[in-house]
Structures are given as structure tokens and as C-alpha cells.
Amino acid sequence: MQQGFLSKNPSVPVFLGILAAFTLLITLTAEGTGTGAVSATFVKVLGRTLCLALIAVAMDLVWGYTGILSLGHFAFFGLGGYMIGMWLMYQRTRDIVVASLADTPIPATETEINDAIGNQIFGVVGSSEFPAIWVFADSLPIQLALVVLVPGVLALVFGWLAFRARVTGVYLSILTQAMTLALALYLFQNESGLRGNNGLSGLQNIPGLEAVPPATVTMWFFWASALALGLGYLLAAWIVSGKFGSVIRGIRDNEARVRFLGYSVEAYKLTVFTLTACIAGVAGALYYPQAGIVNPAEIAPIASIYLAVWVAIGGRGRLYGAVIGAVVVSMLSTWFTGGRAPDINLGFYTIKWVDWWQVALGLSFVLVTLFAPKGIGGLVDIFTDRRKAGVAGEAGK
Amino acid sequence: MSTLLEVSGVSVTFDGFRAINNLSFQIGPAEMRAIIGPNGAGKTTFMDIVTGKTKPDEGRVIWGDENVSLLKMSEAQIARAGIGRKFQKPTVFEEQTVRANLLMALKHERSPLQVLFFKAGPTDAERVEELAAEIGLTEQLERISGELSHGQKQWLEIGMLLAQDPRLLLVDEPAAGMTPSEREHTTSLLVQAAKTRAVVVVEHDMEFVRRLNCKVTVLHEGSVLAEGGLDHVTQNQKVIDVYLGR
Ligand SMILES: Nc1ncnc2c1ncn2[C@@H]1O[C@H](COP(=O)(O)OP(=O)(O)O)[C@@H](O)[C@H]1O
Ligand SMILES: [Mg+2]
Numbered sequence: 001m002q003q004g005f006l007s008k009n010p011s012v013p014v015f016l017g018i019l020a021a022f023t024l025l026i027t028l029t030a031e032g033t034g035t036g037a038v039s040a041t042f043v044k045v046l047g048r049t050l051c052l053a054l055i056a057v058a059m060d061l062v063w064g065y066t067g068i069l070s071l072g073h074f075a076f077f078g079l080g081g082y083m084i085g086m087w088l089m090y091q092r093t094r095d096i097v098v099a100s101l102a103d104t105p106i107p108a109t110e111t112e113i114n115d116a117i118g119n120q121i122f123g124v125v126g127s128s129e130f131p132a133i134w135v136f137a138d139s140l141p142i143q144l145a146l147v148v149l150v151p152g153v154l155a156l157v158f159g160w161l162a163f164r165a166r167v168t169g170v171y172l173s174i175l176t177q178a179m180t181l182a183l184a185l186y187l188f189q190n191e192s193g194l195r196g197n198n199g200l201s202g203l204q205n206i207p208g209l210e211a212v213p214p215a216t217v218t219m220w221f222f223w224a225s226a227l228a229l230g231l232g233y234l235l236a237a238w239i240v241s242g243k244f245g246s247v248i249r250g251i252r253d254n255e256a257r258v259r260f261l262g263y264s265v266e267a268y269k270l271t272v273f274t275l276t277a278c279i280a281g282v283a284g285a286l287y288y289p290q291a292g293i294v295n296p297a298e299i300a301p302i303a304s305i306y307l308a309v310w311v312a313i314g315g316r317g318r319l320y321g322a323v324i325g326a327v328v329v330s331m332l333s334t335w336f337t338g339g340r341a342p343d344i345n346l347g348f349y350t351i352k353w354v355d356w357w358q359v360a361l362g363l364s365f366v367l368v369t370l371f372a373p374k375g376i377g378g379l380v381d382i383f384t385d386r387r388k389a390g391v392a393g394e395a396g397k
Numbered sequence: 398m399s400t401l402l403e404v405s406g407v408s409v410t411f412d413g414f415r416a417i418n419n420l421s422f423q424i425g426p427a428e429m430r431a432i433i434g435p436n437g438a439g440k441t442t443f444m445d446i447v448t449g450k451t452k453p454d455e456g457r458v459i460w461g462d463e464n465v466s467l468l469k470m471s472e473a474q475i476a477r478a479g480i481g482r483k484f485q486k487p488t489v490f491e492e493q494t495v496r497a498n499l500l501m502a503l504k505h506e507r508s509p510l511q512v513l514f515f516k517a518g519p520t521d522a523e524r525v526e527e528l529a530a531e532i533g534l535t536e537q538l539e540r541i542s543g544e545l546s547h548g549q550k551q552w553l554e555i556g557m558l559l560a561q562d563p564r565l566l567l568v569d570e571p572a573a574g575m576t577p578s579e580r581e582h583t584t585s586l587l588v589q590a591a592k593t594r595a596v597v598v599v600e601h602d603m604e605f606v607r608r609l610n611c612k613v614t615v616l617h618e619g620s621v622l623a624e625g626g627l628d629h630v631t632q633n634q635k636v637i638d639v640y641l642g643r
Contacts, residue, residue, distance in 0.1 A: 243500060243517070244513045244515070246501045247501060249490065249493065250501060253490055253492060257488045257490070260472055260481075261476060261502055261557070262476035263512075264471070
């Protein structure tokens, strides 16, 4: 890392400071570690939100900086969740099965145990056989590696085909939508080996941690999510601050010119697309244990579109904009669709937020795109510009 | 004299329209050449072919001492082989500083991993200062290049070309939209560059071409109509008919 990297990018220490302060504040007030003013359920919401902020940073890297409007990155997020979910579900079921067979007079054989686990996990889809893709499900290190590798390899293959054929713009966006749709449809099938529309569940129960109070485990995931966001942000900021950042912004603004400078545009796009898919995989692997369940509906095309909306509303092309967008919009979303937002009675019509939130979100997306292309993050410019102007004014006195 | 670039028998058809028709062209390693011709003569398309943007239907494009064919290479490979190009419209990266633009163009490894870990050294900074002085943008180095005047953008783009250190420079209408004094500066930049490398300049403006003081190729309907000194070609009856006599 370059010396002076942080001083040249003042937004990075500011962001990391705010993230650290926020983490500390929650730690001091949470049910698991502090006063208990903040419930474990809400800490989970916050932890999940940090994961969404991380995938938004990845989205900003691929869209805001490189100009590739991927509408498929949530597929990588979901795959990350599935990969860790396989180990969680397998190991947890195994522990239960072994415990329940412990009382039998004749010790159960390994085959019997495996059959029982298979029955437990795949009974809902009318099967008891372990599909081939579960071969490493008993190994945490391998499944952790797959969290990064599976999204990475999918992105690499998809990106290689698409970028080599020079698919760009709206065609690429449509292609990425098709990718996530195809993946979702595949996973919906019972034969997919990942329990069809049931998905993987019970992911909040971490095998081996039964003795630890759930509120404490919740805090561990919260901290891990905060750490992942901090590291992801740092990595992204480092990438965009150097010459590589220059090149990808060049690709965004004028791809042909970059080619004639001798840079292989396709290789850069592929690098960014794949790297951000890996980051999305990590974010998903942290998110779904805090959600408890991952199913194919999670990677429906609309999820990836929401991701783009967050980044647009937050302000693309600036990493903290992506974080602001993801946090603000996803928290508001949770609130409005949770049924706790008060309805608005107009006399002749009652606006129920559960129904109207989507409309409001769509409308604000259109308004931001038309009138505030810099998004919420653009407000920071007003502040820093004013401060700069103020400093200049002082000097003029 | 050895040749650096040899184009022979090249033709390109767009939807049945022959934009380049059996074109042949040669240039030596340290030579200045002007290409003139009426609008639509195929000047820009010629550059597209040499730089790999457009693949010709037939013909050969041979490059360098090893006589490699450029037709199988991508735009980026051709650029790395030593062919730099300035577009008709000035195209610099408007959201980035003049310094970032020049640094990006500077001759260095181009692969993503190497660029990711690249750190500009003192020699790079020196080279950037040198180039900035040459194109008259020393004072503007930290400015966002979108704020530059039209002429300054043109120079920045020429500076980026020089930063690439190419063996052949293709320059499409560099003087368009420039004031007379800006043109003069541009002329001297190009003449200076042509001392150590081949430079091909496409230009409409006869005065500008005259000041370049070099061999001229006249293009018409996709092929070479005449070639030689400016006075020689301007006396050619065919040239007068299609171009000068308008
Ligand atoms: N991509 C293209 N598709 C169709 N026609 C083209 C294309 N590029 C150039 N042409 C046509 O080829 C001819 C030569 O164009 P060009 O090389 O731009 O001319 P010049 O630069 O000499 O003015 C013009 O008639 C132009 O309309
Ligand atoms: Mg032209």
C-alpha cells in the first residue's frame, strides 16, 4: 500500500472512524455485550445492513467506477450464502443426528448416520441422497474457500464470454439479469441439490457454539460484518486511488481511448467483475447466517436491480455514497414494509406503506437520476466545497 | 529507405459502400506525412484499419522490422506494438487531472495486475513534467482536464501520444478549431516528434499542411490519387478537379 494513501484519501479514515464508532456504540448498548438497550434482533438487522453496504461497495466498483451496469451481482451474494449454508446445515444436522442416535443400544454406523442426515436435509424435496455438490459440506475450510471461489469462477466464465464478445451497455445489463434469473430458476428446482424453493435454513444456529448465548453469537457476526465492510472499503479505496483506478474510470468514460493507449479493456473489466463477485460472495456468507435462511427468491432479478438503485440513490462513483445508499434505503425499506410505518389517511384514500413503499422508492430513483445524479453522497460536496470556499475566504482577508 | 508501415491492396466495404478501395501506402521510420482529401475520402477509416478498429475485407497491413501483420492483433496489442493515435475529436479523460492522463499514457506494463501494484517513481514524475512543458501545460498539471480549452485538450492528447513513446503517430485533424497561434504550437510539436519517429497527419487545412513541409498523400474515394510534395500534388489536374477546385 502506498505511503500517504490515507492522507491522500481523507474520506477513507473518516469512513473507517465512523464505522468503528458505530460498532463501539452498538457493542456498548447491545443485548449480548452491553446495556441491552439494543435487542439482539435489531443487532442482526444492523449486521445484515453492513453486509448490504459491503456488496454496495462492490457494486460501486463495478458500476460507479468501471461503468459496467451489472444487474446480476446479487447472484454472487446469494451463492456466497449457499456455500456457507451448506456447511452450517450439514454440520448442525449431523450434531443433532449423532446426539439422537447416541442413546441407541447398538452404536450407529457411519452409513446410518449419513442416511439419517440425508433424510433430515433432503426429506422436504423427497430424497435422502446427498447430491454430488455436497461432497465438501463437512469441511468448513473448503466451504469457506467456495464462498469466494464459486462466485469468482462463475463471474470469470460469464465475464470472459460477455466482455470478449464486447457486449456493453444495456445489452450487458440484460445479460446479467438473464444470468441471475437462470440461476434462480435452476435453484428453484428440487433436483438442483440445494433443496429447491425451501433453500437452506436454520443458518442462525452455528454448530459447535450451542453453549454460547445466541445474543453473543449475534455480536460476533455483527463484528465480523463490520470488519468485512471496513476491509472491503479499504481495498476498494486503494484500488480506485491508484493508476488502476485511473484506467477503470477511463474505461467508464471512453473505453475506445483506453484501448488505443494499449490497455486490454476486456482484461480490466474481467478483473473488476470477478473481484467484485468475490466480495459479494463474502458479504452473502456473512449476511445469511444473520438472516437464518437463504432461498432462490433471494437472487431473483429484482434483488440486483435494488442494489443498483441503492448505489444510484447514495451516489455512484464515490464509495461512501454506495454505503449511504445501501444503509438508508435498506433500513427505510425494512421500516416501511415491516408494517410499523403509520398509514396516511387522505380521507378518500389511505396510503398503506406496505403497498406504496415500492412506488415511493421507484419514484425517488427516477427523481435522483433526473435531478441529483450525484445522489445523497453529493451533499458531502456541498459541505466540503463550502469549507474550501471558507478557507479561501479566510486567506483573502 | 526501410519501411515502418506498409499497407497494400486494402479494401473495406460498409453496407455495400466501398470506403477504402485497393489502398496502398508506405511510411518510413522517421518521416512526416500529411494525408489530405475531401470529406468522406476515407482518411479516418484508414486510421481505423491501421489501429485495428476496423478489419479490412482484403489486403495486408505489415508493421516493423519483423514484418508482422497487424490484422490479427487487437487495438491494445497494436498500441503496445508502437502505434499511437489521436482522434479527430479531442478525447482525453475529462474527469481526471492532466497529470493522471499523462501517467496513464506513459510507457509501462499494461496488464491489470502490474498496473494494480504500479507506483509512479521519480523518473515518471520527471517525464510527466517534461511532457507537460513540451505541450505547454505545466501550470495545468493538477487541473481536471475537462476544464481545459479545446486547444489545450488537443495538446494534452498529443502529449499522451508522446508519453506512449510510439514509433508511429497517427494524428487526425489536429488543428481543427484552433486559433492561429495554437496551430503554430501544434505544428512545432508534430515537427519535433517526426525527428525521431514516423508521423502521419490528416488535415484539411492547406496552410497547416504547407507548414508541416512534408510529403503529401492525396486520398479520394478510398484510394491514393496522388503523392509527392505539396506543390507537386496541388498542380495535379485530378487533384484540382476533385479537391481543390471545389
Ligand atoms: N462505421 C461505418 N459505417 C458505415 N459507413 C462508414 C463507417 N465509417 C466510415 N463510413 C463511411 O466511409 C466513408 C469514409 O469515411 P471517413 O474515413 O470518416 O472519411 P474522412 O475521414 O476522410 O472524412 C464515408 O462515406 C463514411 O460515411
Ligand atoms: Mg475524418
